[in-house]
Each structure stands twice: as C-alpha cells, then as structure tokens.
Amino acid sequence: MKRKRYSVKELFYTIQGEGFHAGRPAVFCRFAGCNLWSGCEEDRAEAVCSFCDTDFVGIDGLGGGRYTAEEMAQQVRSLWPADASEPIFVVLTGGEPMLQLTQELVDALKALPAEISIETNGTIAIDIEGIDWITVSPKAGAPLRQRSGNELKLVYPQEGLDPQSLEHLAFEHYYLQPMDGPELKRNMHMVVEYCKRRPKWKVSLQTHKWMGIP
Numbered sequence: 001m002k003r004k005r006y007s008v009k010e011l012f013y014t015i016q017g018e019g020f021h022a023g024r025p026a027v028f029c030r031f032a033g034c035n036l037w038s039g040c041e042e043d044r045a046e047a048v049c050s051f052c053d054t055d056f057v058g059i060d061g062l063g064g065g066r067y068t069a070e071e072m073a074q075q076v077r078s079l080w081p082a083d084a085s086e087p088i089f090v091v092l093t094g095g096e097p098m099l100q101l102t103q104e105l106v107d108a109l110k111a112l113p114a115e116i117s118i119e120t121n122g123t124i125a126i127d128i129e130g131i132d133w134i135t136v137s138p139k140a141g142a143p144l145r146q147r148s149g150n151e152l153k154l155v156y157p158q159e160g161l162d163p164q165s166l167e168h169l170a171f172e173h174y175y176l177q178p179m180d181g182p183e184l185k186r187n188m189h190m191v192v193e194y195c196k197r198r199p200k201w202k203v204s205l206q207t208h209k210w211m212g213i214p
C-alpha cells in the first residue's frame with residue numbers, strides 16, 4: 001500500500017514565540033497549504049485572512065519536504081537534543097495543519113515520545129486522539145468548528161469578530177494578539193485596553209519576531 005506523504009513547508013527547532021507556551025523550545029512542523037488563503041499575493045485582497053504573515057506555500061523551507069509519518073517523526077527526533085530528559089515538544093502548525101494531519105502521524109510522534117501541540121484556524125473539527133495542546137485561532141468570516149481546546153488565540157482587531165462573542169466557548173486560556181503590520185502600535189494599544197476591560201483575556205505577543213528567530 002502506498003504510504004501517505006505529508007507536505008511540509010518547514011520543519012525546524014526554535015523557541016515558541018506566542019501564547020501560553022511562549023519561551024519554550026519546540027520543534028515546529030509547518031504544513032504546506034491553507035484553506036483560508038492560497039498564499040499567493042495576487043489573491044491576498046480576497047482572502048479570509050488578508051493579514052496572514054506566514055509563508056506556507058510549497059515544501060522549500062528549512063527542513064521542508066514530503067515525508068511519511070515515520071520519516072517526519074525521525075526528522076523531529078533528530079532536531080531535539082539527544083541528552084534531553086524532557087519529551088520532545090512539537091508544534092504542528094501551518095498553513096492549516098488539519099488539512100493533512102492523521103491519526104497515523106500523531107501516533108508516530110507520540111511513539112518518540114513527544115508532547116504534541118497544534119495551532120489551527122478551527123475550521124476543521126479535530127477528530128484525532130493524542131494531541132496534548134490545542135490552540136485555535138478563529139478568523140472573521142470563517143466557520144468555527146473546533147470549539148474547545150486549551151488555548152484560544154485571537155488576532156485582534158478583526159472586523160466583524162468581537163472577542164466577547166467567543167467567551168462562551170470551552171477553552172482554558174483566552175489570548176488576544178495584536179495584528180502585525182503598519183497598524184501594530186495602534187493594535188497593541190487596542191489589545192491592552194481590551195484585556196484591561198475584559199480580564200478573561202490575556203495579551204499574546206509575537207516575541208520570536210523581536211528575537212529575530214523563525
């Protein structure tokens with residue numbers, strides 16, 4: 001039987017920059033492709049996420065390629081310090097990782113062993129066992145089908161998406177992250193003011209950008 005291959009834009013060892021696990025060493029698996037933007041600049045204006053700051057097109061990034069589940073697990077293993085007693089912390093991201101993720105791949109990573117975190121836009125419900133940490137980043141204008149998890153991280157502001165409308169969902173942590181771009185300073189101020197007004201929310205900053213790491 002032909003083995004499934006996963007299209008991976010990049011696979012690298014770094015520090016998680018955002019959200020609850022900010023500051024934590026992690027192996028990032030960035031899957032190629034997303035269902036909310038083609039990744040082509042000529043389509044950006046029409047995309048659900050016209051603010052997207054991620055290159056998820058193709059398999060030509062650092063450590064990118066087309067891997068079987070076993071090959072991907074071995075790549076992840078090879079990046080983690082061999083003498084570390086901590087389980088490998090893997091962040092499955094994209095693009096949209098749920099377009100490709102399977103139980104087979106999660107099982108291969110768990111066997112390393114690894115602690116598995118996923119960052120998803122929430123448009124596809126997660127029906128896979130063994131994921132240790134679910135981060136959902138809802139997008140205005142896109143359906144939200146994954147309505148529970150550990151962390152809800154909302155890029156703010158997004159026209160037509162009031163954070164308050166998400167507060168009833170089943171997440172442990174609620175983060176607002178200022179939208180990057182020319183309005184970053186204003187957005188940072190808006191995030192601070194919103195969190196002060198509704199303390200259910202915490203501020204998430206993209207610290208990897210300040211550190212100059214991927």
Ligand code: SF4
Nearest residue numbers: 034037049052095121
């Ligand atoms: S869901 Fe994420 S990766 Fe996909 S287009 Fe939106 S911001 Fe970019």
